[in-house]
Amino acid sequence: xxxxxxxxxxxxxxxxxxxxxxxxxxxxxxxxxxxxxxxxxxxxxxxxxxxxxxxxxxxxxxxxxxxxxxxxxxxxxxxxxxxxxxxxxxxxxxxxxxxxxxxxxxxxxxxxxxxxxxxxxxxxxxxxxxxxxxxxxxxxxxxxxxxxxxxxxxxxxxxxxxxxxxxxxxxxxxxxxxxxxxxxxxxxxxxxxxxxxxxxxxxxxxxxxxxxxxxxxxxxxxxxxxxxxxxxxxxxxxxxxxxxxxxxxxxxxxxxxxxxxxxxxxxxxxxxxxxxxxxxxxxxxxxxxxx
Numbered sequence: 516x517x518x519x520x521x522x523x524x525x526x527x528x529x530x531x532x533x534x535x536x537x538x539x540x541x542x543x544x545x546x547x548x549x550x551x552x553x554x555x556x557x558x559x560x561x562x563x564x565x566x567x568x569x570x571x572x573x574x575x576x577x578x579x580x581x582x583x584x585x586x587x588x589x590x591x592x593x594x595x596x597x598x599x600x601x602x603x604x605x606x607x608x609x610x611x612x613x614x615x616x617x618x619x620x621x622x623x624x625x626x627x628x629x630x631x632x633x634x635x636x637x638x639x640x641x642x643x644x645x646x647x648x649x650x651x652x653x654x655x656x657x658x659x660x661x662x663x664x665x666x667x668x669x670x671x672x673x674x675x676x677x678x679x680x681x682x683x684x685x686x687x688x689x690x691x692x693x694x695x696x697x698x699x700x701x702x703x704x705x706x707x708x709x710x711x712x713x714x715x716x717x718x719x720x721x722x723x724x725x726x727x728x729x730x731x732x733x734x735x736x737x738x739x740x741x742x743x744x745x746x747x748x749x750x751x752x753x754x755x756x757x758x759x760x761x762x763x764x765x766x767x768x769x770x771x772x773x774x775x776x777x778x779x780x781x782x783x784x785x786x787x788x789x790x791x792x793x794x795x796x797x798x799x800x801x802x803x804x805x806x
Contacts, residue, residue, distance in 0.1 A: 518548030518549060518587075519550070520552060522552050522588065525594075528653075528730070534565075535608045536611045537551070537559075538621045541564040543620075548567065551567070596614065598610050605752065626730065626734070645681065646683050646717050650714070650724075650726065651665070651692065652692050653726055672695055679697055684697060685699065689704070690704070714726075715730055722741070723743050764805050765805065
């Protein structure tokens, strides 16, 4: 066998997490070619553990790789692995390594940026206070609000107000992203690569999903990060233990509504976040997060 093609469905955060799996693979199979096909090839730029890196729409992939007997194809989704579905206490990195039949040797993702990329970011964002970047929406439709992913805007605003005097608060968003009150600037329309670089290097970060979580974990020198995760059970299996990463806990009242609702567990095991039922189990007026 010449190599392995890994087909990754899902978002940018999932691709960032896979970089830890790729490092374990190349450590154990240095002579095998690792080919990655995903919706976010920007994640794998400058990564020496990935030999070939393609977007889904790259011409000729089927003939050159997918149907080629010299390559194994790993297209299984780690979220459909039995250990994930049944809620076993294993990190998603470990589950994904199982699919490639490799030992899980590394517990953090890796991202690599060039000098010109960092210089470009510094020219774009030049502030006189510590930079706090906030990501308030995620997924394929940043204008949509889902109870599985998006914490209440009022609670995010209240939390960010604590930093209004000490930090320059930049809102990383798309034009359709709902606004936040306690920010100094909206940053719309950045390229994916620029957004990765910004989150990776920001002095402080506030996020709501796996994109920011895995990107911050990839930087061993990252400053404080605060995550408002609406599905706390997911945290146990995708999170990282670090003094710099703080997971804002749910209130007991909010969690009691979640754990008694069938949709919460169906979302964890069956649905993607975008396919979850629209009916939120937590009533209006209940505070979600204890901060």
